[in-house]
Amino acid sequence: MRRATSLQRRLGFGLTLGVTLLWLLATAVTALVVEHTLNKTLDSVLEETAQRLLSLAVVEIFNREDTDLLQQVAALHPHEEYITYLVRGKDDVPLLVSHDIDLSVFPETPQMGLRSTATHRIYGISAVSNTFFIEVAEPLASRRQAKWQTLGMLLLPLVVLIPLSLIGIWWFVRHSLRGVLEYRNMLEARGAGDLSQVRGKNLPAEIVPIGDAVNQLLERLRRTLEAERSFTANSAHELRTPLAATLAQVQRLRREVPDGPVQDRAARIEVSLRELSRLSEKLMQLAKAESGGLLAETPQDILPIISHIVDDFQRAAETPLVLTLPNEARVMSSIDPDALAILLRNLIENALKHGQENQPVEIIVSGDGMLRVINAGVVVPREALHRLTDRFQRGKSRAGGSGLGLAIAQAIAVGAGATLTLASPAPGRIDGFEASFLLAH
Ligand SMILES: Nc1ncnc2c1ncn2[C@@H]1O[C@H](COP(=O)(O)OP(=O)(O)OP(=O)(O)O)[C@@H](O)[C@H]1O
Ligand SMILES: [Mg+2]
Known part of the structure; x- marks a missing residue:
């Protein structure tokens, strides 16, 4: 027979697995939404920066004596540059670059609009009838870091949630099944011959009909066994008197007939009658032995x-x-x-x-x-x-x-x-x- 699985165990693992999966799903959806919103916000910041910088750069270049000279903007104080930019003029000549620029990030000829390379998010825009171009680059690493940090923070509660949910469900199910466990113990504790009704308290509504059915079955079994016992006892008892009377008659017969075949036959009848009377005695003993009390x-x-x-x-x-x-x-x-x-x-x-x-x-x-x-x-x-x-x-x-x-x-x-x-x-x-x-x- 297959070993029965504990309901407590099944519910504990099943519900914990369900909660974990739902949490993972919610985490995935949240991470996607956060990434999308973050990208949108940072992209718009990038566009805004590019437009602002370009208008300032154009004024700056126009005010120079030699407009074709490349100028690198000096940092006001030393810092690592997050957003770098490159302003180019006609024929893609670089005119103005930020102080920490890595030129390999930018393409040879300026490209307009938003795009991503393997390492950077770049936005390009032109001004003054396509004579000045600016491209602003932001490293993608920080966006990725933000995404993973969000994901990590969302996954962290799972470490606590899984054991907590297992313990919580285990305790809750055990508490809810208290009545069923008591009922099981009551059934186990009674002897094989005890057919009295089982009074289960605190049984869940789903189990109450089973308890009733068990009681009905016990009652039917008890009545059947009682009927069988009383039939055995009564029949054995009823047989006693006629058997004793017949035995007495046979004994009288044996005394009256002379030795010979009739005497032998009467002796055999007497033996059989004695066996019958012993059997009826044993049947009465069995009925008493099985009657309880x-x-x-x-x-x-x-x-x-x-x-x-x-x-x-x-x-x-x-x-x-x-x-x-x-x-x-x-x-x-x-x-x-x-x-x-x-x-x-x-x-x-x-x-x-x-x-x-x-x-x-x-x-x-x-x-x-x-x-x-x-x-x-x-x-x-x-x-x-x-x-x-x-x-x-x-x-x-x-x-x-x-x-x-x-x-x-x-x-x-x-x-x-x-x-x-x-x-x-x-x-x-x-x-x-x-x-x-x-x-x-
Ligand atoms: N003390 C014993 N020594 C050896 N065999 C025994 C002993 N007691 C019982 N048995 C064996 O067990 C069998 C069953 O015993 P049981 O007492 O139930 O029936 P029985 O003695 O044959 O008949 P009954 O007791 O109804 O007159 C016997 O037939 C016998 O073979
Ligand atoms: Mg015996």
């Missing part, structure tokens, strides 16, 4: 219950049972005593039934509330092990059974918020089987 309100000492059950089995079974109790006088657990009894009975019954004959079955309770039932016997393959807790799932054991015992034990473990662990071979041994369960709470 397996935790009592106040914890109680479980050692007497365990000792009592082991004693019960000890009296009936031929195989020895070895019970090891912890040093602690009491082990407290909030598991429902009936549920604990059903669980332990099933585990001991399995150990006696499926374990190696005449090898002792160990029941060990440790001080931390760990209950272990261990028996000797053939190793159950690992792949078969985790399927044994499914309903009606049986192993390779030769002993009879319906395959419900471990399903019941598992349902009780889940209902009590614990885990049933099966191991084969039993830990610390080379064979056998161990079922363990942590009881204390």
Whole structure:
């Protein structure tokens, strides 16, 4: 399955990228507008300067004694010249130049109007019926510098804007999704068997219908499961009386008929009826195990219950049972005593039934509330092990059974918020089987 992407991450990166792109677009447009306006203003200054200078230059040249002599205007005080100019007369003879002029900037013959060379912006104009020409040159470097500086100043805020927008959006989305996160935590925190309604607070309007749908689904699931459980429990209960009555009849029949084929047939019917009655008992246990409410309100000492059950089995079974109790006088657990009894009975019954004959079955309770039932016997393959807790799932054991015992034990473990662990071979041994369960709470 594809890994889901976090909404917070997606919005954070998406919105930051969007803001950055918009900013870059705005920067580009602003830079173009600034460049255009700057060029227009500086060009008009250049034209104005040229016209002013030409009229002054013409008067100056006319007032000279030798009008064809080149004169370089001296600087009033030393400075780097920004705008340079060249005044030429007829036949392109230079008549007046600014003090810091570089003649290679200007063309050989004067040209009119505005134009740009690789390094300069030049404006040319003539006067007195095209007998005097002036060309004014301004270096382009300063215009370019102004353009890049503007661009730099506009891009500078991005350095702050990107991390700020990421942090801001992250925080804002997290804040807005608070209700959804709480809802997720509530769903995660509940156990598998908890089908009660989830009450999500502060959910965004878009998620509320999902919350309602989840609640409806949980309600339907709960009703279906309840119906299934009560059907199982009721049918098993209803079967009890007719089964007991039929069994009594068959036993009477067996006492009345002499040995022979009828006696054998009656014996087989009795065995089948006993199996049926065991199955209905197990079905009732399963219904109880799955019905929930397996935790009592106040914890109680479980050692007497365990000792009592082991004693019960000890009296009936031929195989020895070895019970090891912890040093602690009491082990407290909030598991429902009936549920604990059903669980332990099933585990001991399995150990006696499926374990190696005449090898002792160990029941060990440790001080931390760990209950272990261990028996000797053939190793159950690992792949078969985790399927044994499914309903009606049986192993390779030769002993009879319906395959419900471990399903019941598992349902009780889940209902009590614990885990049933099966191991084969039993830990610390080379064979056998161990079922363990942590009881204390
Ligand atoms: N203590 C054990 N030692 C070895 N095998 C076991 C042990 N407990 C369970 N098994 C295996 O797991 C299978 C499932 O056990 P489970 O208790 O669910 O059913 P069952 O004992 O066969 O029937 P039921 O308990 O309904 O009478 C058994 O058939 C058996 O193969
Ligand atoms: Mg069993």
